[in-house]
Amino acid sequence: MDWITEIKRYTPCNEQEEKDKAIILDCIKQFDNILTRENKIAHITSSGFIVNKMRDSVLMIHHNIYNAWAWTGGHADGEMDLLAVAIREAQEETGVKNIHPVATEIISLDILPVLGHVKRGAYVSSHLHLSVAYLVEADEEESLIVKIDENSGVKWIPIAEIDTYTNEPHMQKVYKKIVSKMKALRI
Template sequence: MKFIHQIEAYCPGNPQEEADKKFILDCLRHQPDIFTRNNPMVHMTASAWVVNEARTKVLMVYHNIYHSWSWMGGHADGEEDLLAVALREVQEESGIRSVHPVTEEIYSLEVLTVDGHVKRGKYVSSHLHLNVTYLLEASEADSLHMKPDENSGVAWFGLKEAVEASSEPWFKERIYPKLNARLNLSSL
């Protein structure tokens, strides 16, 4: 499977990513239906860290379920091309059309806990998202539109302000700073 090779080739940037890479590979090899939500415990997701052309801002949405400004992304829902999933989710959630990968390589890996919640009137039990993040670029000139069933805001933030805008402790402390640090260190 091409996707397993991409994960295997990914070079973790910190201990969290090392542990999460091993966990994701184990799940890919041993868990059924991992690319669909039919597996109620663990499934693949894709996220995007969307930056402007100058790489000084990040595009975020105000997530209705988590009541926080956040990156964009979503479930694979049977699609094994997670870059395509990330691109689709950004377009759906922000209305932006001029978005493209800075690189097709994986930008970051995370195993994310999802607390039980109600979505579209149905209770969803707590589970894990095996998340692959991609670095995407979009134009600030493109028009933005909310997706009211998922978010109630779409906006560009400075890199530091994007972290501060989040109210989710794990993302604010560990995920978004890691993505910004990688952006500042890369020559992409």
């Protein structure tokens, strides 16, 4: 299944996802460069919500730009296999090699605002991340490695304590939504 069909088939769990899905699909129609950062307004990103086997902890990074504990993820940069992007980014940002999908379906669709910032010495204007996220699993026993150009920490956080670590209210809502879906689906 191609990435656009995957987004079209995704069943939103609430009004936020319904509206974000409609806007994401509209952006896909409007822009031919939506999979790349060449689109300075909005572009597709893919994230991994990394859980342990017991489903009671999530692997997060302390993101340098946002100065917050967050899920892993990154830009599609032209790649059409968004699940592969989520897994690659999770591996690169945590050092964990053995990461696999809990399910191949999208777990969350969100439009995430990115404020203007400096990256690698250049200013990046405010824009939107059209986020496609997946639920993936990793082994808590694997070694963790900080990717110093992107994060300053990597650690397993108890799912019940995510709000204690995450200082971004909009991301707290995203994480709560995913945890709620995991419970509803008995994942």
